[in-house]
Amino acid sequence: MxxxxxPVKPAAPQSPAEPCRAPLPVAAGTARLLVLVGVFVCxxxxxxxxxxxxxxxxxxMGDSVTQAxxxxxxxxxxxxxxxxxxxxxxxxxxxxxxxxxxxxxxxxGCSAMALYAAFVWTGDWGGAWTDGPRxxxxxxxxxxxxxxxxxxxLLMVLIQRIRRQDPGGAVxxxxxxxxxxxxxxGLAFPFLLLPxxxxxxGALLTGGVNAVAGGALVLGxxxxxxxxxxxxxxLVANVTAIGLLATAWAHVGDxxxxxxxxxxxxxxxxxxxxxxxxxxxTQGRGGTVDLYLDGRLRVRGADEPRxxxxxxxxxxxxxxxxxxxxxGGGDGxxxxxxxxxxxxxxxxxxxxxxxxxxxxxxxxxxxxxNGRSLxxxxxxxxxxxxFRRVREAAPSxxxxxxxxxxxxxxxxxxxxxxxxxxxxxxGRVLGERGRVVVHTGRxxxxxxxxxxxxxxxxxxxxxxxxxARYALAGWRRPVAPPGARLPEPAPGRAPSTLVHxxxxxxxx
Numbered sequence: 445m446x447x448x449x450x451p452v453k454p455a456a457p458q459s460p461a462e463p464c465r466a467p468l469p470v471a472a473g474t475a476r477l478l479v480l481v482g483v484f485v486c487x488x489x490x491x492x493x494x495x496x497x498x499x500x501x502x503x504x505m506g507d508s509v510t511q512a513x514x515x516x517x518x519x520x521x522x523x524x525x526x527x528x529x530x531x532x533x534x535x536x537x538x539x540x541x542x543x544x545x546x547x548x549x550x551x552x553g554c555s556a557m558a559l560y561a562a563f564v565w566t567g568d569w570g571g572a573w574t575d576g577p578r579x580x581x582x583x584x585x586x587x588x589x590x591x592x593x594x595x596x597x598l599l600m601v602l603i604q605r606i607r608r609q610d611p612g613g614a615v616x617x618x619x620x621x622x623x624x625x626x627x628x629x630g631l632a633f634p635f636l637l638l639p640x641x642x643x644x645x646g647a648l649l650t651g652g653v654n655a656v657a658g659g660a661l662v663l664g665x666x667x668x669x670x671x672x673x674x675x676x677x678x679l680v681a682n683v684t685a686i687g688l689l690a691t692a693w694a695h696v697g698d699x700x701x702x703x704x705x706x707x708x709x710x711x712x713x714x715x716x717x718x719x720x721x722x723x724x725x726t727q728g729r730g731g732t733v734d735l736y737l738d739g740r741l742r743v744r745g746a747d748e749p750r751x752x753x754x755x756x757x758x759x760x761x762x763x764x765x766x767x768x769x770x771x772g773g774g775d776g777x778x779x780x781x782x783x784x785x786x787x788x789x790x791x792x793x794x795x796x797x798x799x800x801x802x803x804x805x806x807x808x809x810x811x812x813x814n815g816r817s818l819x820x821x822x823x824x825x826x827x828x829x830x831f832r833r834v835r836e837a838a839p840s841x842x843x844x845x846x847x848x849x850x851x852x853x854x855x856x857x858x859x860x861x862x863x864x865x866x867x868x869x870x871g872r873v874l875g876e877r878g879r880v881v882v883h884t885g886r887x888x889x890x891x892x893x894x895x896x897x898x899x900x901x902x903x904x905x906x907x908x909x910x911x912a913r914y915a916l917a918g919w920r921r922p923v924a925p926p927g928a929r930l931p932e933p934a935p936g937r938a939p940s941t942l943v944h945x946x947x948x949x950x951x952x
Contacts, residue, residue, distance in 0.1 A: 467668065468606065468665065468666075468668070469664070469665065469667075469668070470665070472606050472607045475606045475665055476603060476606050476607060478661065478664075478665055479599065479602055479603050479606065479661065479665070480603075480617060480618070480621040481621075482599075482657055482658070482661040483595075483599055483618055483621040483622050483625065484621045484622075484624060484625035484628070485625060485653065485654070485657040486545065486548075486595055486625065486654060486657060486658065487621070487622040487623070487624075487625030487626045487629065488625040488626065488628045488629030488632065489548075489549075489552065489629065489650050489651075489653060489654040489657075490548070490552075490588070490592045490595075490626070490629070491625075491626045491629035491630050491633075492552075492629045492632065492633050492637065492646070492647070492650045493548075493552035493555065493588050493592075493647070493650065494515060494516065494519055494588070495629075495630065495633045495634075496555070496556050496633065496643055496646065496647045496650075497515045497555060497556075497559070497581060497584060497585060497588075498511055498512045498515045498516070499633075499638065499643060500556050500559055500560065500643050501514075501515065501559070501578075501581050503643075503722065503738055503739065504559070504560070504563045504577060504739065505563075505577065505578065505581075511581070514578075514581065514582065514585070515581065515585045518582055518585040518586055518589065519585045519586075519588060519589035519592070520589065521586075521589065522585065522586045522587070522588070522589025522590045522592075522593060523589045523590070523592055523593030524593060525589070525590050525593060526589065526590035526591060526592060526593025526594040526595075527593045527594065527596065527597055529590065529593075529594055530544075530593070530594040530595075530597040530598050531597065533594070533598060534597065534598070534601050536674075537598045537601035537602050537605070538602060538605075538662050538666035538669045538670055539662070539669075539670055539674045539677075539678065540594075540598050541595070541598040541599065541602065541658065541661075541662055542658060542659060542661075542662035542663070542678040542681070542682070543677075543678065543681060544591050544594050544595060544598065544658075545595075545654060545655065545657070545658025545659065545662075546655055546658065546659065546678070546681040546682050546684075546685045547591055547681075547685075548588065548591040548592065548595075548654060548658075549651040549652070549654035549655035549658065549685050549686075549689070550651065550655070550684075550685040550688060550689070551584070551587050551588060551591065552588050552591075552647065552650065552651055552654065553647055553648050553649075553650060553651015553652065553654070553655075553685075553689045553692075554647075554648070554651065554688070554689070554692060555584040555588065555647060556643050556644050556646075556647040556648075557644050557647070557648070557692060557696070557699065558580065558584070559577060559580055559581060559584065560643075560644065560703060561699075561703070562576060562577045562580050563577045564703045564706050564707050565703075565706055596618060596619075596622070599618055600614060600615065600618060602666065603617070603618065605666075605669075633646070637649070637650070639717075642717055644696050644699070644700065645693065645696055648689050648692055648693045648696065649693070651685070651689045652686055652689045652690070652693075655682050655685045655686050655689070656682075656686070658682070659678065659679075659682035662678060663675065663678060663679065663682075700715075704724060707739065708724055708726050708734075708736060709726060709728075711726050711727050711728055712724060712725070712726050713725045713726060713727045713733075713807075713809060714803065714807060716799070716803075718797050718798070718799025718800055718803075720796050720797035720799070720800070721737045721738050721797055721799070721800060722736075722737070722738050722739065723735070723736070723737060723799065723800060723803060724736040724739075725803070725807060725809065725810060727809055731809075732744075732745035732746045733745040733809040733810055733812075733813050735775060735810065737800075737851070742775070743775060743777060743813075745813055747909070747910065748777055748813060749781075750908075750909035750910070751908070751909055751910065751912065752777050752778050752780070752781040752849075753781055753909070754908025754909045754912060754914065755778060755781070755847065755849065755881060755883055755908065755914060756778055756781040756782055756847055756881070757781070757925070758881065758906065758914075758916055758922075758923075758924065758925045758928075759845045759846075759847065759879045759880070759881040759916060759922075760782065760785045760845055761785075762879050762916070762918075762922050762923055763844065763877045763878075763879065764787075764844045764875075764877060765782075765785060765787060765788060765844045765845045766787060766788065766789045766790065766844055767789065767790045767791075767792075767841070767842070767843045767844050767845075767875075768782050768788060768790070768791045768792070768843060768844065768845045768846075768847065769791075769792050769794070769837075769843040769845070769846045769847070769873065770782065770791060770792070770793045770794070770846075770847045770849060771794050771830050771834070771846065771847065771848050771849065771850060771861070772794075772795055772830070772848065772849040772850040772851070773793050773795060773847065773849040774793070774795030774796075774797050774800040774801045774804060774825075774827075775800060775804045775810065775814060776804040776805075776810075776811075776814030776815075776816075776817045776818045777813065777814050777817075777849075778847050778849040779791060779793055779814070779817040779818060779820075779823055780814045780815040780817040782817075782845075782847065783815070783817055783820060783822070783823075788822060789822060790822055790824070791820075791822055791823045791824070792824050792826065792843075793818070793823060793824070793825045793826065794826050794827075794828070794830050794833045794834070795825070795826075795827055795830070796827065796828065796829060796830055797827065798827040801818065801825055801827060804818055805818050805819060830850070830861055831860055831861060831866060831869075834866070834869045834870060834873065835869050837869075837872075837873045838873075839872045839873055841873075842873055842874060842875035842876075842878060843873055843874060843875060843878055844875050844877070844878050844879075845878065845879055845880075845881075846870055846873070846874060846878065846879070846880040846881070847880075847881055848861070848870075848880065848881065848882040848883070849883065850862075850882075850883075852885055852888070853884075853885075853888050853891075853892065853940070853945075853947040859940065859945035859947055860942055860945070862882070862888070862891075862892055862895060862940060862945075862947065863895065863940050863941050863942050863945065864895050864898045864899055864939045864940065864941045864942075865941065865942050867880075867895060867896050867898075867899035867901065867917075868899045868900075870899075871899050871900060871901060871919075874918070874919065876919055876920075877918070877919070877920060878918055878919065879916060879917065879918040879922050880896075880901070880916075880917050880918065881914060881915070881916050881917075882896070882914065882915045882917075883912065883913075883914055884905075884913045884914060884915050885912075885913055886911075886913050888947050889905055889913045889915065889930075890937045891937055891938075891939070891940055891946050891947055892915050892940075893905060893915050893932075893937070894937040894938065894939045894940075895939040895940045896915060896917045897939070898939035900919075901917040901918060901919065902917060902918060902919070902920065902921040902922070903915055903916070903917045904916050904917075904921065904922055904923070904924045904929060905924070905929070905930040905931075905932070906924040906925055906928040906929050906930055907928045907929075907930055908928065913930070
């Protein structure tokens, strides 16, 4: 009698992500730790790429809120696309992860240089390419987001390849390493990479670290999972990425000089990154000095006397002016015009950028242009946050004149210095017959006037040299220069506040 065989238990189906289980070169615990370290490094690099795009786009195009919203929203959306695309790579997770990291290192590392080049050499093309740098920003955000999004699904396969564990626990471990790496990258960018290396070199270094970490993890830990051809392809891809990044690093100085030449002409005398601004001084053949802050013309030497005379003169001539407060003005030019008026006994200057103040004192061309005003014994310079300094000022020692020589309010980081709250603080330190003058620009004049009124001040608007627009305000109605007064801005304009800046809105 033939006894029936016991049914054979079917073999567990092999995961498509694991066609084979070659032994690892290290113990499972060590291998798992190395994968988590790789997650940490790659997450730090990924966040640096995001912050670098936001910072550079804000510097080149202004309005940091808009640039951050565009970069982060596009990148998060692209990460979802990358996660879906990574499903097709699970069967070759090690090779897929290695290629993703090589591509991410090259794209992320070179993104700042490419975006800067597009802004410098194509930003004035006009036509269909008017917003070309912005399109490129979106393209880089999309590409980097897709590559970052592909990382976690592939890393999930790799960590399970080492040792099977509960999926929830594996995800928790991966995300913990990922979030801690993002924290380190987020802190390293503003406190280390940006001030020490700058945006271009910092991005290139990050790309190099990314390529080394990804390549070392795959070729070192999972090399036995790769066929010979895959190992060579990954090696070539990583060496190529690192080589290109190193070549760009070696020529970044020449690249920056060529970009400055294209933007500012051949006569760049000083180009430096201070704590707050990218400062460029140019000097033409006639000896005139032009000052650029963050790529924007701040002072044209040939027109400087007329501009600051229009800004300072009406406020100084409208009453007593023994005590003067200059907000901004770290270049010393507004102070120079203030000191031209007899009877000035004390001038306080508050500027956010100590580097600009040092340059205004030490650079021969700029010091000559400002008449070495910052070295005058009547002048006292303080650097730091302008809003906070005005808030801390003592109302018991009011000023006769307050000159707001500040960046344009359309820049998000400057909008608080044109807010109802700020003008309320300025009003606290303004004397009973005091005047405050603000350079508004044409489009922002209605909102600046409405905001000054909301702080209780009486306002007149006037036109200055070069058709510039100014608002002159005080507790008493000030007097505009003869023949320069502008019609009252239309009523009904809402004031700008700290929580609702309105300078991006068009005047009605």
